[in-house]
Amino acid sequence: MITITYFAKIKELTGKEQEVLPITTMTVQEIKEWVSQTYIGFSQYASSVLVALNEEYALPEDRIQSGDIVAFIPPVSGG
Numbered sequence: 751m752i753t754i755t756y757f758a759k760i761k762e763l764t765g766k767e768q769e770v771l772p773i774t775t776m777t778v779q780e781i782k783e784w785v786s787q788t789y790i791g792f793s794q795y796a797s798s799v800l801v802a803l804n805e806e807y808a809l810p811e812d813r814i815q816s817g818d819i820v821a822f823i824p825p826v827s828g829g
Contacts, residue, residue, distance in 0.1 A: 751772055751774075751817070752771045752773055752774075752814055752817075752820060753769075753770050753819045753820065754771065754785070754819075754821075754822065755768045755819060755820070755822070756822050757823050757824065758826070759824045760792070760795060760799065760824050763789055763791050764785075764789050773816075774815070775813060776814050777813055778811070778812045778820070781801075781814060781820055782799070782801065785822065795824050795825075798824070798825045799822050800824075800825075801823070802820070803820055804818055808820075
């Protein structure tokens, strides 16, 4: 199983802080596509969202394994 954690706007969009997928392996790109298909409105953030895999920033081709934790972190603005 893969655990997904959502932050800020993505958390508001999904209505969830965290969820678990009954999937054993996929790439970062595949999980972004899954979230885009599952949650309407995520697509507007998909190109700018950062993805962390086990607390390290991940690349689209990085492989996620069962037991991993994936975090979706939207861009943050500040002043």
